[in-house]
Amino acid sequence: MSARPPLSRLLPRRRAVVRALFTLTVTAFTGGSLAHVAGTPRDRAARESTGGFDETYRGRRIQGRPAPPDGRRFDVRVDGRPLHLMRCADGGYLTLVDHYQSYPTPLAAARAAVDELGSAQLAPGAHHGSVRP
Known part of the structure; x- marks a missing residue:
């Protein structure tokens, strides 16, 4: 049976994982919002001009x-x-x-x-x- 690593060695890894997930989430939502804002006027103009x-x-x-x-x-x-x-x-x-x-x-x-x-x-x-x- 292997011994568990000490808690002090697990915390930096856990923090790094949580930080990476937070960064990924913020980046995804920001990119999605910017894409929506950038695409809205052209989409609306195209919809009005065709429909x-x-x-x-x-x-x-x-x-x-x-x-x-x-x-x-x-x-x-x-x-x-x-x-x-x-x-x-x-x-x-x-x-x-x-x-x-x-x-x-x-x-x-x-x-x-x-x-x-x-x-x-x-x-x-x-x-x-x-x-x-």
Whole structure:
């Protein structure tokens, strides 16, 4: 029968194992969190650009879906009225309501238009400058 090593020899090994497990756990959770944060905007932009959206934002209903036939343009509506979007060279979107700032997704552009409109409505045939008070 072998004799057990003294407790003083086991403690440094146990501490090293616990320290290594703690370091591994912290590294895994930090890496996972950073990967989630880094991937979220692109995933959301890809989902919006392919699938569309339908939400209520500040009491207004915003709907958007890819317009046929190629699906590269978006049909966006605010309270059922069309909101014309223009595609920028940087890949972003402009609206007729605020055509000085580019937004990364059609949803972000529609939200910015709702913010800018306030209580005003889009005119039924939304052409350049056709916002009614």
